[in-house]
Structure formats: C-alpha cells, structure tokens
Amino acid sequence: MNTNKDSRNEPTKLLIVDDLPENLRALNAVIRADDRAVYQASSGEEALALLLEHDFALAILDVQMPGMDGFELAELMRGTDKTRHIPIVFVSAAGKELNYAFKGYETGAVDFLYKPLDPDAVRSKVNVFVDLHCQRMEIRRRSEEQQATNNELRAAQEELHYALRMRDEFMSMVAHELRTPLNTLYLETQMRRMQLDRGNLEAFGAESLEKMVARDGRQIQSMIRLIDDMLDVSRIRSGVLSIRPGWTELQDMLQRLTSDLSHQAQAAGAVFELDVKGPVNGWWDEFRIEQVIVNLLTNALRYGGGKPVRVTLAATEEHARVDVIDQGPGIDDGLQARLFLPYERGVGNGVPSGLGLGLYISRQLAEAHQGQLTVTSKLGEGARFTLVLPRGTPPV
Known part of the structure; x- marks a missing residue:
C-alpha cells in the first residue's frame, strides 16, 4: 500500500476519539505506522481542540460518549472551514437496530463501523484514507509549485517586456x-x-x-x-571595466575641473563654490575619478536651476569625501530609488537630457574603487551627491 508523505516529510495525522482508554489503545495499535502520527482524545471537547490545531487525514469517532457525543462533534466539524473536509468514520457498540449508521451518514460520515472491530478491515479503510490524503497533499504541493512557476514566468515575461x-x-x-x-x-x-x-x-x-x-x-x-x-x-x-590606480590628488583635480567647466556654468547662469581645506591624496584611477566628478558637476549645472553649485572636499586618514550640492528642485523618493539604474534620466529645464547612463557608470566606478556614490535630497531643497573613496596605499 502506497502511503506517500507530504513535501515536508511530515507524518500523516490521524485522530481517534473514544471515552474509554482501552478502546483508544486498541485502535491505536491497529492503525499506527511509522509514517503516521495518531492523536487521541477522550471527549468531544478535547477532540475539538486538536482539530483546530492540526490537519488530520481522518477522524475516527466513537458515537456514544458522555457530554458531547460523536454525532454532535461531527456536526461541529462540518460547520467549521478548517475541519469540514476531514473524512469521518463512526464507531459504535450499539446494535444495528438503532439505525445509528443512517444518522452517521446524515452528519457527513464516510463510513460506519460496529464493534467489535475487525482489525484487518479497519486497517484497510484507514490505509485508503491515508492514501487519499497523501494524494491531495501531493496535488496541493504540485499546484503550489505550478503557481510559483507561473509567477516566475510572469515575472520573467514582465522583465523581458521591460x-x-x-x-x-x-x-x-x-x-x-x-x-x-x-x-x-x-x-x-x-x-x-x-x-x-x-x-x-x-x-x-x-x-x-x-x-x-x-x-x-x-x-x-x-x-x-x-x-x-x-x-x-x-x-x-x-566585467572587464579596467581600473588603473595611481597616486592621485583631489584638491588640484577639483580646482581644475570646476575651472574647465566655468564656461558651461556661466551658460547655465550658475557658479561653482569650491570649499577645500587642503590637498587630499589617495590611490585611485585619476581618469575614472575625473569621469565621476565631471558627471556630478555637469548634472548639478543641468538640474540646479541656475543657482550656485557647492563642491566640498574633506578627508580622514582612511577616506576622502567629495560632496556636490545643488539648489535645484530636488529629487522625489521614487526617482532616488531608480536614479543609479541605467537609462534613468532626470529632467532639467523640463527636458530629459543624456542617455541616463552617467550616474549608473559613476556608481559602478566608485564601487570599483571600493567606494560609494549616494544621493540625499528633498523636494524643494536641492540634492547632495556624495562620493566616498578609501584612500588606500600604493603597492610595495
């Protein structure tokens, strides 16, 4: 008999309910197996607590119990979403003339057994319901996997379309x-x-x-x-972007670049305000760092609304920091999250400009130096782009 477990290798759970301990022990001995967990309850109330906590493949209920009998328990089970799907088998010591079987089937039972029980018949019936439960679990698992696959395919299609x-x-x-x-x-x-x-x-x-x-x-x-x-x-x-580090000085670089871009600044109606405290040296690729800073400066002119652009240089023993601060309209949170993606473009003077690659390339170059390029901004308060670079040491 095939009794497959579910995808998490959990045992199949069975519930037996009887007010007599000896009946519970006897039934447990008949239906137990290595891949099953048999839960026992001696009353309807105790059974309800277990039913709400576990997902059972089958419930075997004694009809005649003090307090809540098996029929009442079955009616409660059928009235609850979590338990209405659980197959119920009734067991009774009463004679067939009481017609309990008819009432049991009325309450939704799938079978009705009379005591004394035939162990082989009970075992065979339980095996059938365990197999059905395992098949349902396998179908559910495959359905969930199929849904996950469909979601992945849908996401892949959306990415492809994008x-x-x-x-x-x-x-x-x-x-x-x-x-x-x-x-x-x-x-x-x-x-x-x-x-x-x-x-x-x-x-x-x-x-x-x-x-x-x-x-x-x-x-x-x-x-x-x-x-x-x-x-x-x-x-x-x-993965073949080349970085050729050498001993580089940032103060002179910033002075030179802001001077070179002064005509562009004048055309934008802006000026550069350079705030440097002294030379800052580090082990960097001078050409690539220039590329990053030029991009930040030209962006500040493009989106700064013709107002002064402040450029600061500071350093610790371990790091150098360059801030480029404009006084433009600022960048909303949604755009900030996408700003360093390729092909994302801001809007300067109402018109998108460039290919949207500058900040993407600049961040990649910063990270290639083990550094960071970040932005902080609020709408109406301009934007601050910060380049932080480890100063490093030249190879011996």
Whole structure:
C-alpha cells in the first residue's frame, strides 16, 4: 500500500476519539505506522481542540460518549472551514437496530463501523484514507509549485517586456542624442560648401575658422562621450571595466575641473563654490575619478536651476569625501530609488537630457574603487551627491 508523505516529510495525522482508554489503545495499535502520527482524545471537547490545531487525514469517532457525543462533534466539524473536509468514520457498540449508521451518514460520515472491530478491515479503510490524503497533499504541493512557476514566468515575461521597452527607448535616445551634434555638423558643412561654391573665401578668415573648429570640436566631443558611455556600460556588464590606480590628488583635480567647466556654468547662469581645506591624496584611477566628478558637476549645472553649485572636499586618514550640492528642485523618493539604474534620466529645464547612463557608470566606478556614490535630497531643497573613496596605499 502506497502511503506517500507530504513535501515536508511530515507524518500523516490521524485522530481517534473514544471515552474509554482501552478502546483508544486498541485502535491505536491497529492503525499506527511509522509514517503516521495518531492523536487521541477522550471527549468531544478535547477532540475539538486538536482539530483546530492540526490537519488530520481522518477522524475516527466513537458515537456514544458522555457530554458531547460523536454525532454532535461531527456536526461541529462540518460547520467549521478548517475541519469540514476531514473524512469521518463512526464507531459504535450499539446494535444495528438503532439505525445509528443512517444518522452517521446524515452528519457527513464516510463510513460506519460496529464493534467489535475487525482489525484487518479497519486497517484497510484507514490505509485508503491515508492514501487519499497523501494524494491531495501531493496535488496541493504540485499546484503550489505550478503557481510559483507561473509567477516566475510572469515575472520573467514582465522583465523581458521591460528590457525590450528599455532597449527601444534606449535606441531612440541614442538616435536623438547623436542626431543633434550630427545635424549641427551637417548644417555647418552645408554652409561652408555654399560659401565655397560662391567663392566667398572671406567667410574662412582666421577668426571664423577658429570658431568653426571650436564648434566642430564640441559636437565631436558630444558624440565621443555618448559612445564612451555605451562602451563603459558594455565593459561593466561583461566585467572587464579596467581600473588603473595611481597616486592621485583631489584638491588640484577639483580646482581644475570646476575651472574647465566655468564656461558651461556661466551658460547655465550658475557658479561653482569650491570649499577645500587642503590637498587630499589617495590611490585611485585619476581618469575614472575625473569621469565621476565631471558627471556630478555637469548634472548639478543641468538640474540646479541656475543657482550656485557647492563642491566640498574633506578627508580622514582612511577616506576622502567629495560632496556636490545643488539648489535645484530636488529629487522625489521614487526617482532616488531608480536614479543609479541605467537609462534613468532626470529632467532639467523640463527636458530629459543624456542617455541616463552617467550616474549608473559613476556608481559602478566608485564601487570599483571600493567606494560609494549616494544621493540625499528633498523636494524643494536641492540634492547632495556624495562620493566616498578609501584612500588606500600604493603597492610595495
């Protein structure tokens, strides 16, 4: 006889109820097995307490008990969600002429046995109900597994749809961001071709050529930055992003970068306020740390609402800390949670800008240095981006 256990390898639970201890002992001896747990109750009240605590495969109830008899107990079981599904077998020493069996079936019993009990018949009936219970448990387990699998598939489909949507949006962003400098270059070349066709060489004087070259350089650098960002994302995801640490000084770097970006700040109507207390050295990849700080500075200009951007540098023996603080509209909690994900873009002057890769790459670069890049912000109170780097020691 197959008596499979449930998925947690728990024994199948059986309940026997009789007011006579000798009857409980005798019935227990007949139905017990290694993969079963037989619970005994000597009254209806005691049985109810067990029924509410455990999930039984079968309840064998004596009909004639003082106080609550077996029929009353069965009616209570059928009236409770937790116990109404439990099969009930009645046992009685009364003669068949009392027609207890009919009343037992009326109360929902699946079988009715008369004493003295035939051990083989009892054992066979109990085995049937134990098998049915194990099959129900197996079906329930498989149903739960199927539901879990369906949920996983649904989640995977949603992730796939999200990935496809992000891919399409990303390709659209790339096309848009590249089109702007390309269109500018194209129009510039068309204008020059028109001047040449007209023989107007005065349009290519030294001052004009200098401006043309500067404009061309800006557009080319914009495209190079976009391509570099995409390459960095590919390197990060493939685990081949290279970090080449060297002895680096942050005070000079911040002074140089804020000076280099002063024209961009002026165009945004802002200024940099640099607060540094002295040189701060560390063992970092200078090019990559510059990349992070430039991203933070340009973001602060883009989203800072034309107000001053404060840049601070502080250090302990173990760590260096750079804070870039703008006075823009701030970042809500929902966006803060997504800000360092790839392709997430803020809105500056009402218009999304860039590919949404800068902060993602910057955090990855910070973590590649065993550091951290975080943001704190409240709506209406600007945003503070904090870069913390362990200073490290050069190899011997």
